[in-house]
Amino acid sequence: MLTRAKLRLMQNHRMHRQPLAAIGMFIALFVWAPGHAKDAGKLANVMILATGGTIAGTGTTSTTAVGYTAATVGIEALIEAVPNLKKVANVTGEQVFQIASENMNNDYWLKLAKRVNTLLAQNDVDGIVITHGTDTIEETAYFLNLVVKSQKPVVIVGAMRPSTAISADGPINLYNAVILAGSKAAVGKGVLVSLNDQINGARDVTKTNTSTADTFRTPELGFLGYMQDNRPHFYRESTRKKTIDTEFDIMNLDSLPRVDIVYGYANEDRVAIDAFVAAGANGRVHAVVGDGSLARPAVEPALIEARKRGMVIVRSSRVGNGIVARNGEAKDDELDFVVSDTLNPQKARVLLMLALTKTSDTKEIQRMFYTY
Numbered sequence: 001m002l003t004r005a006k007l008r009l010m011q012n013h014r015m016h017r018q019p020l021a022a023i024g025m026f027i028a029l030f031v032w033a034p035g036h037a038k039d040a041g042k043l044a045n046v047m048i049l050a051t052g053g054t055i056a057g058t059g060t061t062s063t064t065a066v067g068y069t070a071a072t073v074g075i076e077a078l079i080e081a082v083p084n085l086k087k088v089a090n091v092t093g094e095q096v097f098q099i100a101s102e103n104m105n106n107d108y109w110l111k112l113a114k115r116v117n118t119l120l121a122q123n124d125v126d127g128i129v130i131t132h133g134t135d136t137i138e139e140t141a142y143f144l145n146l147v148v149k150s151q152k153p154v155v156i157v158g159a160m161r162p163s164t165a166i167s168a169d170g171p172i173n174l175y176n177a178v179i180l181a182g183s184k185a186a187v188g189k190g191v192l193v194s195l196n197d198q199i200n201g202a203r204d205v206t207k208t209n210t211s212t213a214d215t216f217r218t219p220e221l222g223f224l225g226y227m228q229d230n231r232p233h234f235y236r237e238s239t240r241k242k243t244i245d246t247e248f249d250i251m252n253l254d255s256l257p258r259v260d261i262v263y264g265y266a267n268e269d270r271v272a273i274d275a276f277v278a279a280g281a282n283g284r285v286h287a288v289v290g291d292g293s294l295a296r297p298a299v300e301p302a303l304i305e306a307r308k309r310g311m312v313i314v315r316s317s318r319v320g321n322g323i324v325a326r327n328g329e330a331k332d333d334e335l336d337f338v339v340s341d342t343l344n345p346q347k348a349r350v351l352l353m354l355a356l357t358k359t360s361d362t363k364e365i366q367r368m369f370y371t372y
């Protein structure tokens, strides 16, 4: 068996020339891992849907941790890099698309969600793993959490280091994700985001660091559990509705309403707000300062006008934690605004898009923000 020191030396010499062969070296890190079974003696059928990201990225050298190219390695190579996957589940791979996740858009989301729903309706699929870039993983996770119509596990996984890097985190993250997706413990837990031996729920997880492997956190509310000893350990769950308990159905949709985010800051004026009105947006999330305060007179009048033109306005916060209270920093009842509760702006955008597929009634939309 290769020692870690030997492995590192070999990586330093060879990885930049042979990225896929280098991925294979990570095999050595996993050969001792015991198998995992859904039921005693029966492996779960886990489908891995690949979408790109750093987990499928390659750098020019083994020490390239920034400036690498995301979304270059295909699903078969990712699976081959972790042979022990076959001991913990019957894995099948499918390349749904191959993008860096900053290029994620509504069309990709609809395509992915439809594929997930179709596969989970099959008796021969027990769970799904989605490999994804980390930049927008939280938005994709929350979108799927609201539109997947199954209790079966869906686990989204990424990596902070490209596949060619020293101590790439992709192989161990993928290994854990497959175990999680094949586990009974993950049934009914909604869409999960698992990296760095931790399990986060889709609603509250967020990326907190631009580059470190422990970037995914559920600030203040806490992550759901750990991956350890080849199995999940759950400790908590969100109280908010998800998957089969939501009212959203995207299976017959080809597009989603336009919703934008405006960021609040000192010296903000109405230029961005008016530009989105001119672009014909259906809804707007305002990532307001503090607990939802709107600059007066620079910003609030523009939002009032936008609302009168039919745009749904959601007050969220740029702070990152805490509740934006209804009728707290603005007269929401009077102005007909909606508040995001604890959803961060990018998640509030996802929910508002889906809400607008059902209704433009702001009371109903507010109910949804307190439900999901």
Ligand code: SIN
Pocket (backbone or CB within 6 Å): 052, 053, 054, 055, 070, 099, 100, 101, 102, 132, 133, 134, 135, 136, 158, 159, 160
């Ligand atoms: C991406 O989001 O596709 C690039 C960054 C990453 O996956 O960590």
